[in-house]
Structures are given as C-alpha cells and as structure tokens.
Amino acid sequence: MSVRGILNMGxxxxxxxxxxxxxxxxxxxxxxxxxxxxxxxxxxxxxxAQNADLYKVVWTxxxxxxxxxxxxxxxxxxxxxxxxxxxxxHTIEKTIAPAPLDQxxxxx
Numbered sequence: 322m323s324v325r326g327i328l329n330m331g332x333x334x335x336x337x338x339x340x341x342x343x344x345x346x347x348x349x350x351x352x353x354x355x356x357x358x359x360x361x362x363x364x365x366x367x368x369x370a371q372n373a374d375l376y377k378v379v380w381t382x383x384x385x386x387x388x389x390x391x392x393x394x395x396x397x398x399x400x401x402x403x404x405x406x407x408x409x410x411h412t413i414e415k416t417i418a419p420a421p422l423d424q425x426x427x428x429x
Contacts, residue, residue: 345390361375
C-alpha cells in the first residue's frame, strides 16, 4: 500500500465501512431490549410498560451499548479497506496499406 494510495480517498470502500458502523450500533443497541425485558422480569412494579422509568433505562442502555459497539468496530477496522481496481488497456494499431501503383501496360 503506497502513500499515494492512502491519500486518494476515492479508493476507500466507504459504503461497506459505514454499513459496518451502523450495524455495530444497531446490534449493540439491540441488547437494550434484552436489558429492558430483564428489568421488567426482575422488578415489574418499577419497570413496566406503563412506567417511563423502563424507557429511560432502555434508551440509556441503547446509547451505551451502541456507543461501545461503535468504538469496538473502529478498533477492529479504523479505516475502510482500499478498493482494488484493475484497469486493462488495449492498443489497437490500424495500418493502411498503400494504394497499388497504376501499372501501365508496355506499349509496343
């Protein structure tokens, strides 16, 4: 990998990298649902669907787990991968044959 390749930002695979970041945040945040259900099972009098405390805890867990997963992804893949591009060049040479000389028939 050359310095010129690193500085050319157009050759990074930004789409897959951003997709990975978003996936990490959503996956980490999905653990908040498990935490919310667990709280509901442990203490249903304080953390139930009618109580706003449950939603506060779930959002806090979502942000905490999503942020942690975000930075873990950045630890594994701090930059997008470089896209390998192969370019083929073909050279076509066109040669034009010279026109035939008019040959005169010998006169007698």
